[in-house]
Structures are given as structure tokens and as C-alpha cells.
Amino acid sequence: MPNLDDIKNALAELDEDLALKLVKEALAAKVSALEILTACQNGMTEVGRRFECQDYFVSDLMMSGEIFKQVGVLLEPELKAGGSTAVGKIVFGTVKGDIHDIGKDIVVNMLKSANFDVIDLGVDVPPEKFISALKESGATVLGMSGLLTLAFDSMKITVQALQAEGLRDQVRVMIGGGPVDANVCRFVGADDWGADAQHAIRLAKNWLAPLSA
Amino acid sequence: MASPTSAGECRVTFQPIGTRVVVKAGTTLLQAGRDAGLLLSAHCGGAGLCGRCCVTVISGEMEQPSEVEQAYLDSAEPGPGVRLACEARVSSPSVVVQIPQESLATGQRLQFSGTGSTLCCEPLIHAHQLRLSPPTLADPRSDYRRVADALDNVGHAHAWTMHPRAAAQLSRTARVRDWALTAYTRGSEVIGFSGPDRLSFGLAVDVGCTKIAAYLLDLQSGAQLAAGGVPNPQLAYGEDLITRLVFAARSPDQADLMAKLVRGAINDLAAKLCLQAEAASHEIADICIVGNTAMVHLLLGLPVQQLLNAPFVSSIDRDLDIDATDLSLECAPGAQAHLLPAIGGFVGADHVAMILSHGIAHSGKVTIGIDVGTNTEIVANNPLTGAFVATSVPSGPAFEGGHVSDGMRAASGAIETVVFVDGLLQFRTIDGSAPIGICGSGTVDLLAELYRLDYIDERGHLLRRDELVRAGKSGLEFLVVPAAKSGHGRDIVFTQHDITEIQLAKAAICAGIITLMEITRTSLGDVEEMVVAGAFGTFLDLGSAVAIGLLPRMPAAEYLQIGNAAGAGAKMALISSASREQARMIAANVTRVELKQHESFNRALARATRFPSKTQMSEAK
Numbered sequence: 001m002p003n004l005d006d007i008k009n010a011l012a013e014l015d016e017d018l019a020l021k022l023v024k025e026a027l028a029a030k031v032s033a034l035e036i037l038t039a040c041q042n043g044m045t046e047v048g049r050r051f052e053c054q055d056y057f058v059s060d061l062m063m064s065g066e067i068f069k070q071v072g073v074l075l076e077p078e079l080k081a082g083g084s085t086a087v088g089k090i091v092f093g094t095v096k097g098d099i100h101d102i103g104k105d106i107v108v109n110m111l112k113s114a115n116f117d118v119i120d121l122g123v124d125v126p127p128e129k130f131i132s133a134l135k136e137s138g139a140t141v142l143g144m145s146g147l148l149t150l151a152f153d154s155m156k157i158t159v160q161a162l163q164a165e166g167l168r169d170q171v172r173v174m175i176g177g178g179p180v181d182a183n184v185c186r187f188v189g190a191d192d193w194g195a196d197a198q199h200a201i202r203l204a205k206n207w208l209a210p211l212s213a
Numbered sequence: 214m215a216s217p218t219s220a221g222e223c224r225v226t227f228q229p230i231g232t233r234v235v236v237k238a239g240t241t242l243l244q245a246g247r248d249a250g251l252l253l254s255a256h257c258g259g260a261g262l263c264g265r266c267c268v269t270v271i272s273g274e275m276e277q278p279s280e281v282e283q284a285y286l287d288s289a290e291p292g293p294g295v296r297l298a299c300e301a302r303v304s305s306p307s308v309v310v311q312i313p314q315e316s317l318a319t320g321q322r323l324q325f326s327g328t329g330s331t332l333c334c335e336p337l338i339h340a341h342q343l344r345l346s347p348p349t350l351a352d353p354r355s356d357y358r359r360v361a362d363a364l365d366n367v368g369h370a371h372a373w374t375m376h377p378r379a380a381a382q383l384s385r386t387a388r389v390r391d392w393a394l395t396a397y398t399r400g401s402e403v404i405g406f407s408g409p410d411r412l413s414f415g416l417a418v419d420v421g422c423t424k425i426a427a428y429l430l431d432l433q434s435g436a437q438l439a440a441g442g443v444p445n446p447q448l449a450y451g452e453d454l455i456t457r458l459v460f461a462a463r464s465p466d467q468a469d470l471m472a473k474l475v476r477g478a479i480n481d482l483a484a485k486l487c488l489q490a491e492a493a494s495h496e497i498a499d500i501c502i503v504g505n506t507a508m509v510h511l512l513l514g515l516p517v518q519q520l521l522n523a524p525f526v527s528s529i530d531r532d533l534d535i536d537a538t539d540l541s542l543e544c545a546p547g548a549q550a551h552l553l554p555a556i557g558g559f560v561g562a563d564h565v566a567m568i569l570s571h572g573i574a575h576s577g578k579v580t581i582g583i584d585v586g587t588n589t590e591i592v593a594n595n596p597l598t599g600a601f602v603a604t605s606v607p608s609g610p611a612f613e614g615g616h617v618s619d620g621m622r623a624a625s626g627a628i629e630t631v632v633f634v635d636g637l638l639q640f641r642t643i644d645g646s647a648p649i650g651i652c653g654s655g656t657v658d659l660l661a662e663l664y665r666l667d668y669i670d671e672r673g674h675l676l677r678r679d680e681l682v683r684a685g686k687s688g689l690e691f692l693v694v695p696a697a698k699s700g701h702g703r704d705i706v707f708t709q710h711d712i713t714e715i716q717l718a719k720a721a722i723c724a725g726i727i728t729l730m731e732i733t734r735t736s737l738g739d740v741e742e743m744v745v746a747g748a749f750g751t752f753l754d755l756g757s758a759v760a761i762g763l764l765p766r767m768p769a770a771e772y773l774q775i776g777n778a779a780g781a782g783a784k785m786a787l788i789s790s791a792s793r794e795q796a797r798m799i800a801a802n803v804t805r806v807e808l809k810q811h812e813s814f815n816r817a818l819a820r821a822t823r824f825p826s827k828t829q830m831s832e833a834k
Contacts, residue, residue: 014672016820054688057713059673059720059822066819097522099809102818123809124523149459150521 004031004039011043012050014063016070019043023071033078034085040071044113048198061197062102065109072112086117088208089139091130093121095154100147103177107143110197116204127154127161134162140170141207143200144190146177152184159189172207176200223303227251228271228311239276242268242298242310243449252449254316258456259299264289265452266298266316273308275301313701315621315649335789338399338432338498340413345392356384360396360403371401378538378546382406382495397498397545405498405545413498414438414490416483416544417783419563420504420512421445422454422587423613423622424748425478426780429486432499435788438490443482446474447511453587453610454507458517471511476541483543497544500537501551501787503779505561505588506530509552512540530555532797551793553786554800558807559605564590566782567746568799569792571775574601579735581726581770582744584779585612585753589722592803593729600733604806606725611718612653612749617711619693621650626700628693629752631658633666638681638693647700651693651707654752656715659707661757663691664824671824673716675709685709719763720821726765727817728808740767746778762825 007026010019019040026036047064050056090111094104101123108120119137121129130142142162144155155175162168173190176199185193194200225245226233234249243266246253257263261281275296278286282300298316343363348354354362357380361373375383386406387394393409413432418425422445429439450471451457461468480494487494502512506527510517513535515528532554537544553562553569564584567573573580573594582592587610592603614620614627621627626649631640640655642648651659663669668678668691675682675689682691685708694705730736743764745753755772758764764772775781785792808814 054709055674057673057709059713059716059819062819062822066816069816099523101809101815105815148455148521 004035007036007039008043008046011040011064011067011071012046014047014060014067016063016067019067020070020074023074027074027078033075036071037075037079040068041113041115044068044110048110048201051196052198058106061106061110065106068109068113085115087115088141088204089117089119089137090141090143090204090208091119091121091133091137091139092143092145093125093130094123094145095151095158096124096126097154098146098148098151099123100145100177103147104145107145107176107194107197107200110201111143111204114201114204116208127158130158131161131165131167134167134171135165140172141204142171142173143204144173144175146175147179149179151177152180152188155184155188155190172203174200174203223273223305224307225249225303226307226309228309236303238304239302242266242296242301242303245303246298246312247449251312252317252444252446253298253312255299255449255451258451258460261285261297261300264297267291267295267313268298268301268316269294269311269313270296270301271309271311273303274305275308276304315701335791336413336432337788337790338397338404338413338415340411340433340498341396341398342409343392343394343396344409345387345394347392356380356387360394364396364398364403373398373401373403375403376547379403379405382546397496397547399499399547399549402547404547404549405495407493407496411496412492414487414492414496415499415501415787416486416497417780417787418479418482418500418502418504419566419777419780419783420475420479420502420508421563421748421779422505422508423448425475425482426777427479427482427486428780428784429483429490429492429497430784430787432788437784438492439486441482441485441489443478446478447471450474452613452615454505455521457511458507458521461511462516462518462521468511468514468517472514473541475508475512480541480543494543495545498548499551499787500542500544500548501553501783503553503562503566503783503786505563505586505590506555506559507561509555509562513552525558527555527558530557530800532793532800551786553783553793553796556603556800556803557805559588560590560603560803560805563779563782564592564603564605565796565799565803566780566786567775567778568592568603568782568803569796570778570782570785571744571746573744574795574799574802576742578741579739580742580744581729581735581740581767582742582746583722583726583750583764584747585722585745585749586747587613587615589725591722591725591729593726593733593735595733595735595739597739598734600735600804601802602729602732602804602806604725604729604808606721606808608718608721609714611714612656614650614652616714617651617656618708619650619705620656620711621652623652623654623748623752626650627652628655628659628705630754631655631662631693633662636666638662640694648694648698648705649700650705652752653749654754656707656711657719657761657763658754658757659693660712660715661754661760663707663712664761665827669712669824671826673712673822673824675712715761716822719758719761720818723762723765723821724814724817725808727821728811728814729806731813732806732811737765737767738769740770743767743770743772744778745772745774746776748777750774751776760825762821762823766825 175190176194232249254265395407395411397405415430415432417428426442461471533552537548537550555561589608594601625644626646628640628651688709690706690708
């Protein structure tokens with residue numbers, strides 16, 4: 001029977017073929033999808049740790065995201081049936097006018113791997129779409145990504161829309177993307193900003209799971 | 214003896230070039246440079262972020278550094294007297310500034326020759342020799358009527374039209390030349406005149422982001438008489454397209470400036486070519502222009518805001534025939550500029566020109582073609598499946614030296630090829646000058662060699678193989694050239710971060726190719742031609758490109774480097790209406806692909822950051 005540790009290591013080592021092979025074997029051997037998911041999440045945490053100490057780089061994060069996505073597809077049927085154990089819900093997207101998604105995907109995958117239920121709205125997302133996703137899902141965290149300086153205006157308009165809908169007090173807003181910094185955060189009216197995926201996870205944990213942070 | 218400046222003015226002298234300019238106190242050195250006609254690099258558009266415009270103030274008083282500049286100076290710790298030209302403002306009456314070579318956007322090697330198919334000439338312009346009898350009391354016909362009748366007499370029975378500008382030129386030229394003239398016609402319009410026995414000349418222009426290339430042709434024979442290139446003067450306002458579009462979008466005056474700069478550069482280039490070919494600019498009877506979508510919008514002064522946001526829409530993308538005087542171009546008074554059509558989005562007229570020039574639409578071969586730049590255009594034609602698609606993928610400025618610590622454009626002193634011999638790194642620089650940085654083709658070679666010798670693993674991680682790999686400012690770095698051997702007295706290094714930048718750039722291109730192949734149901738073994746166009750493509754070592762996975766390995770394909778194919782396409786369309794029609798067909802038939810709509814692209818991108826396995830690599834070389 002495949003070792004859950006092997007699965008974790010395959011992910012941490014970014015060995016796509018091995019990771020998928022082991023996951024399939026584990027599923028066939030009736031190992032619970034949840035346990036497999038946890039092993040993969042631990043692998044992703046290790047990837048994040050290696051990125052923080054500069055052993056891994058952006059290209060590695062991209063690869064880990066892809067592997068994790070594929071694993072997710074394999075596990076989805078069983079996971080869905082079993083119900084969610086997610087720590088909290090986050091709505092995420094790249095704002096209107098911007099279609100950069102590589103950074104966003106890395107953050108979304110990392111958040112998923114940290115057990116958050118992420119509703120990824122994709123790219124070029126207008127404020128209305130963010131708002132209806134927040135209302136539908138009841139998520140209390142909104143993450144916005146943008147790489148173009150023009151994205152800042154879209155982010156600001158989205159935060160204003162939150163205000164207009166009376167949601168601003170219930171939703172915490174984080175922003176990220178190349179040119180985002182403290183000044184942009186103030187301009188946009190977000191609660192906080194992050195320079196990378198690890199930062200996003202820390203913010204999400206603080207806001208959604210302060211006891212387990 | 215220098216003339217004294219008045220109060221509130223400052224004379225700035227730029228060395229080593231020696232240019233001088235007088236500006237108001239408080240002007241930035243970047244602006245002073247522009248006023249002096251010097252293009253300083255401004256990758257970030259002059260926002261004080263990239264550090265590329267560093268200059269050394271040799272003498273004279275400057276204002277204290279701004280917060281932005283101080284932040285840069287604190288973090289970069291450059292030598293004494295070094296200031297950021299985009300932020301530093303002059304204050305005393307006289308300032309002398311030293312510009313290091315790497316901060317200049319000029320002095321570059323510009324590639325503009327293309328192989329192109331044999332030029333097929335079906336002129337749209339005709340040159341007629343006229344020997345007219347001067348007006349008399351008995352024959353007081355207007356100058357226009359005299360010409361029209363003469364053209365009718367030699368068997369051209371049209372209702373000749375003539376623009377007032379051409380008439381003005383006629384009235385002056387005829388009397389100076391004693392009524393012996395060459396008349397230029399396009400269809401039934403008389404568009405210009407020159408003295409007797411003159412050729413009709415045509416100008417083909419390729420407006421690139423980095424360089425503008427132009428060719429002067431004899432419109433009757435199709436022969437190329439002169440060719441040349443200049444750096445695009447818009448560079449001083451932004452290294453990349455987005456920065457320039459943002460600049461133009463801010464105000465009509467700024468949009469105007471962008472247009473004026475490129476039109477002025479075309480005129481300057483045309484003047485040089487005319488000198489070479491012993492032509493006069495008023496003898497340029499036809500013009501054909503190609504460029505990428507952004508360049509064309511800036512040239513024409515079209516709105517660009519809608520190009521900056523998703524879904525990135527052009528104002529117009531069909532072929533155009535514009536009065537050349539509307540573009541302030543110096544040529545025959547009735548001459549027109551023909552702009553080739555674009556395929557759509559950022560897949561522009563230059564890509565259509567490339568497809569035209571290499572005959573990709575008609576070759577019957579399964580072909581992949583790329584033109585590498587900040588945006589890389591890719592075309593895939595599979596006659597077997599009937600799919601003909603193209604896309605644009607942002608590869609970023611890494612291949613032009615951007616975001617690479619010791620990266621630079623292809624200019625004097627740039628390391629352009631690299632190879633390890635007996636464990637020692639050997640390199641060649643452009644012009645053989647002492648090395649001051651690495652250009653795009655050099656970085657690809659370097660990466661291939663580092664991988665071959667196990668200095669990096671297949672994920673692109675630097676390995677501490679020997680003392681050439683050491684700790685740098687932020688992460689590991691490889692020492693390419695020690696300070697003692699470099700042209701500027703500093704070590705030239707290749708950092709882990711640089712490797713990541715090139716990895717992402719090459720992954721984008723490779724993933725774009727792979728995705729187009731999926732869409733056209735083409736397998737690697739199906740491809741018969743892998744065509745690489747553009748300046749970077751010309752100097753690229755294809756073996757290195759395949760070794761690092763910039764280009765996928767295609768076992769049955771012939772890899773071809775075709776030079777400035779866009780320019781070659783512009784030439785073809787200049788002298789042949791059939792080529793213009795072909796260009797229209799290409800634009801209509803090629804389907805534009807938006808890679809973001811394809812899930813497989815992101816997956817291919819992540820995978821393509823890896824380096825290909827070495828067993829395959831040895832076969833590729």
C-alpha cells in the first residue's frame with residue numbers, strides 16, 4: 001500500500017509522474033481521499049517552505065500548483081461526497097482589465113493546499129461578479145490580484161462596490177500582484193496586501209482560523 | 214567659448230558623446246538627455262524603479278535626491294556621484310554628466326536584412342517621361358491640363374486626377390526643369406513629379422518596438438537600393454510597449470509625441486537611404502509600413518486605452534491606405550502609405566508580413582513560425598488538418614536584457630556567444646569590445662552551457678559545483694567574467710534570479726508553441742519547418758535554444774532562421790498588389806488564438822520551465 005509520506009515527498013520534490021501514480025494507487029487501495037489530500041497539502045507546505053528559504057523559485061511554485069491541480073481532479077469525486085473540512089471560504093480573482101493569472105493560480109493552489117475553500121473566479125473579473133460570488137458562498141475573505149497598474153482602479157472600484165452593498169464590514173480584503181505595495185493597499189482601501197503566496201496564506205489564517213494559525 | 218546661460222538655466226554636457234544642451238534649472242537629466250537627442254534607457258518609463266538610467270555627475274550642482282531616488286541609491290549603493298537620470302534634477306549653471314554605455318539605448322547592432330522569397334514586382338506606381346512644350350499665349354493650358362493631355366497622348370486615356378499639392382509641385386518643378394519631367398501616377402491619379410529620367414522609389418518600413426528598419430526600392434524593377442535601421446526613439450519613454458501605451462493614453466499631447474517621434478525617425482531614416490541611393494525624398498512615390506499592433510496605433514495616433522485592458526481590442530486591424538502627408542512623411546505629394554492588415558489583438562501586421570514573406574500559407578508544409586520579442590508571435594499552419602492559427606505570448610523583456618542583472622541589448626561589448634572549453638568559459642562579444650554585459654543570445658548560450666556542465670539542474674537551480682558559483686546579493690550567482698577582465702571593472706554575473714527570468718520567458722514561448730500544436734492537432738514529428746524570425750532569432754544559436762527548451766525538439770523539422778521577415782514582407786507588399794491581396798487573405802484566414810482561453814496553456818507553461826532531458830539534448834546538437 002502506498003505510503004502517505006511518499007506522496008507528500010513526491011509533491012515536495014515536484015515529481016509529477018510519481019505523485020499522480022502514487023495517488024492513483026492509493027485511491028485504488030481504498031485509502032481515504034481526505035488522507036491523501038492531507039499528504040499532498042503537507043507536500044505543498046514543504047514547497048512553500050523551500051520557496052521561503054530560496055531553494056525553490058517561481059517556476060517551482062508554478063509546477064507545484066499544476067501537480068496539486070491534477071491531484072485535486074483525481075480526488076474530487078470522493079472529496080465532494082465526503083463533505084468539506086475546509087477552514088474557511090475565500091473568493092479570489094484577477095480584477096477587471098487584467099488577465100494575468102500565473103501568480104493568482106499559485107496563490108489559489110497554495111491556499112487550497114492549506115485547506116481553504118477557494119472560489120476562483122478567474123481573470124478580468126468585474127466587481128459584480130466578486131459580489132455575487134461572496135453573497136452566494138458566504139465567504140468572508142476576498143482576494144484580488146492584478147499585475148497592471150490599471151488594476152488598482154479596478155480593485156478600488158470593487159472595494160467601493162462592497163461598501164455600497166453593505167458587505168465591507170463582513171468581508172476582509174487582501175490584494176496582491178507585482179506592483180502592489182502599502183501605498184496601493186491604502187489607495188484601494190484593502191485590509192492588507194501580500195507580496196507572495198506565503199503571505200496570502202498567513203493573512204488567510206489570521207482572518208479565518210486565528211486559533212489554528 | 215561657451216555662451217553664458219541666463220539665470221534659471223543650466224547647460225548640461227553629456228560625456229563621452231560631448232553633446233550639450235541648455236535646460237531650465239530643475240529639469241531631470243533624463244529630459245535633458247532627450248532634449249539633446251540622447252536616448253537613455255528607461256525600462257520603467259522614468260519612474261525611478263529600474264536603475265537603468267544611472268549616470269555619473271562629474272561636476273556641477275544637482276538638487277538633492279528625491280525620496281524615490283534616495284530609496285534606489287540606498288538599496289543599490291552605486292559609486293560616488295551616481296544619480297538616477299529620471300529623478301535627478303539640475304540646479305547650477307553648468308553640469309557635466311558621464312553616461313555609461315549600458316545606460317544608453319543607442320549604439321546598438323540593428324539587424325534588418327531578411328532572406329525573403331524572390332520579390333515579384335507588379336508596380337502600383339508608374340513613372341512617365343514627359344517632355345512638354347511650355348505655355349504660350351496661343352497655348353495657355355493649365356499646368357495640370359498640359360500634363361493630363363500629354364499622358365493621354367501616350368496612350369493613357371484616363372480622367373487624370375491630381376491633388377493640389379501635386380499641382381503645386383508641378384508648377385514649380387516644370388519651370389525649373391524646362392518642362393522635362395518624370396510624372397508619377399497611381400491608377401488614374403498623378404501623385405508627384407521630379408526632373409527628367411528619374412526612377413520611382415518606394416519605401417518599405419518595419420516599425421519595431423526596439424528598432425525601425427527601412428528599405429528603399431526601385432519600384433519598377435523591385436531592386437533594393439538602400440537599407441538601414443535606427444533605434445526606435447520611443448525607447449526613451451519606455452522600454453516596453455505597455456509603458457509607451459500608458460504614456461500615450463495619458464493625454465492627447467503625449468499620444469502626439471509618440472506619433473511624432475516615430476514619424477520623425479522614419480523621415481530621418483528615409484533621408485539617409487535617399488542619400489545612399491542618390492534619390493530625393495519627393496521621389497518616394499509609394500510607402501508600405503508594417504508594425505505590431507501597438508506600434509501601428511501609436512504611429513497613426515489611434516486611441517490606445519482599449520488596448521491596455523482585457524479584452525485588448527484594436528481600434529482597426531484591416532489594411533489601410535493613408536495619405537502619407539497625414540503621417541507627416543516626406544515623399545511625393547500624392548504618395549500613400551499602405552499598412553498591412555493585422556490578424557487581431559497583438560498579432561499584428563508585422564506577423565502577417567512574416568507569414569507573407571516566407572510563403573507559409575502556400576508552402577504546403579506543416580510549419581511553426583515565431584518572431585521573438587517582448588511579445589512573441591507564433592503561427593502554426595497544418596495543411597493536413599487544415600488549421601492555420603496564430604497567437605501572441607508575452608515573453609517579457611528578458612531576451613533583450615531586461616530584468617537580467619547584467620543583461621543588455623545587442624550592442625558593443627555584449628557577450629553574444631558562450632561555450633565551455635576544457636572547463637573554462639569562453640565567450641565572444643559584439644565588436645570584440647571588452648565585455649560589459651550579456652545580450653539575449655548570450656544568455657541562451659550561457660544557460661545551455663551551464664546546464665550541459667551541470668552548473669544547473671533540470672529545474673534551473675544553480676548547484677555549488679565549484680567556486681564560480683557563489684553567494685550573491687540575494688541567492689546564488691555564477692561568475693561569468695571577473696572584474697579584472699570586464700569592460701567596466703565590475704564582475705559580470707548570472708544570478709539565480711536571472712535564470713528564473715530566462716526560464717519563464719523561454720517557457721512562455723515553448724508553451725505557446727505546444728499549445729498551438731495541440732489546437733492544430735499537430736504532433737512534434739509532424740512539423741516540417743520551424744521558422745525563427747526577427748533580430749533576436751537571427752543571432753540565436755538554435756542548438757542552445759533547443760537544449761534549454763526554448764524551442765521544442767521536432768525530429769523531422771528543418772529549423773530556419775529567416776532574419777527580418779516582417780521587413781521582407783513589407784518590401785513584397787510595396788512592389789506588388791498581388792502581395793497586398795495575399796496579405797489580406799492571410800489576415801482573413803489565420804485564426805487568432807487567445808492562449809488564456811486554453812487551460813492546457815498554463816499546464817504547458819509550468820512544465821516548460823523545466824530543462825529538457827539531456828539524452829534528447831545531445832541528439833539535438
